[in-house]
Amino acid sequence: MAEGERIDTMPLISLITINYNQAMVTCDLLESTRTLTYPRYEIIVVDNGSREDPTELIRRGNYPNVTVVVSPENLGFSGGNNLGIQYAQGDYYFLLNNDTIVTPNLLEQLLAPFYQDSTIGVTCPKIRYFDEPTIIQYAGYHPLNQYTGQTWAVGLKEPDQGQYDLPGPTFFAHGAAMLVSRAVLERAGSLDDSFFLYYEELDWSARIRRAGFQIYYQAEALIYHRESMSVGKANALKVYYHTRNRLWFMRRNVVGLPLRIFYLYYFGLALPKALIQYTLHWQPTYLKAVKDAIVWNLTHTSKQPASAVSPVEMAV
Structure with a gap:
């Protein structure tokens, strides 16, 4: 926060995460948000039709600024995030997997590029694996090969030795962590519910770019991700x-x-x-x-x- 800047004039960030039968994992994420140094954010937990309502467990954790929205059915990744957006009051929406752990200055770093370039619509942090915290999962995305339908994350499974510490535009956002401006939803719409699970952020990224926005990899922002906890390695x-x-x-x-x-x-x-x-x-x-x-x-x-x-x- 700049010297003399009032908290109530800073952008409100709505952190949205989805819980599906993983209340303790979600609580681990919420616990990590206590370390966030950005002073103005709210947290919306969407329960996607879990066997047990996590509301009471989350309430007992006494996490600040948390709203739990319970869906009676599993709406998938797209639908769950879209439901959370309906309850969000923020100027920016931070879609964050529940199986992630945040770092203290994450929100400040993700916000910074928006102040520098009005064409930026989405920022994403560097992502490392939670169980192998020096190994990269995401440092931007390579362009899509339109003949094979394949793309892959920059730096995937490489040791982080600073080789991807240069921020800049990238081709696709990563669904595990993406800060999206309100203007993006106004011009490009939200996630498409038809995908339910997988490829939804690639489809959204393509629409966002067609709407004239950049997707930006912010190398100075960092989260840790427990890969594939929601669905498992293969099923x-x-x-x-x-x-x-x-x-x-x-x-x-x-x-x-x-x-x-x-x-x-x-x-x-x-x-x-x-x-x-x-x-x-x-x-x-x-x-x-x-x-x-x-x-x-x-x-x-x-x-x-x-x-x-x-x-x-x-x-x-």
């Missing part, structure tokens, strides 16, 4: 949504020849390879998940934006 649910939403994302965001080449690659190489693997290891639930994912795409029409991502846009 049928993960196979289903990864398969379904990779296709759904491409149908919504890539057009013309690149999309046709992607179909040839995916159905001619990537998908048969996965099916062979699941058959050799005899994983019938995974085979059914793939079938269901394909059927879902065959029965759902893509609500493609008027100006879907072109090859040139994805390469700059």
Whole structure:
């Protein structure tokens, strides 16, 4: 906070996190927020239809500025965050996984780029693994390969030796931690509920960039992430949504020849390879998940934006 600046004139940040049958994990995150040095924020915990209402446990923790919103059903990552946004009063929305641990100056660092460039709509911190705290999970994103539908995080699984300490624009936000301005929601809309789980932040990032905003990697901000605690390392649910939403994302965001080449690659190489693997290891639930994912795409029409991502846009 600048000298002489009043707290009530500072932007309010609405930290939104989703709980699903992980009340103690969520409380670990809330406990870590006690160290935050930014003085003006609220926390909204959305319970996504858990077996047990976490409200009383969270209340007993006496965490400051926390509101618990209980959904009677699981709305997924997209729907849960959108529900939290409805209750948020902030100038900025900080979408944060419940399986993360924050660092003290996180919010100040994430806010700083917004003051420097009015075209910035989203900032994301450097993310390291909680269990391997010197190893990077995210330091920005590489551009999408529109022919294979693949992208990956910059620095993924590399030891952090300062090689990604330069902040700057990046291609996609990371769903585990993204600070979003209110202007983004006004111009680009919110997360699309159709994704439910996985690829939703990539789809949102593409729409945000088409709306004229930059997505910014803020290297001086840091969180720690317990990877894949929500769904597990590998299971049928993960196979289903990864398969379904990779296709759904491409149908919504890539057009013309690149999309046709992607179909040839995916159905001619990537998908048969996965099916062979699941058959050799005899994983019938995974085979059914793939079938269901394909059927879902065959029965759902893509609500493609008027100006879907072109090859040139994805390469700059």
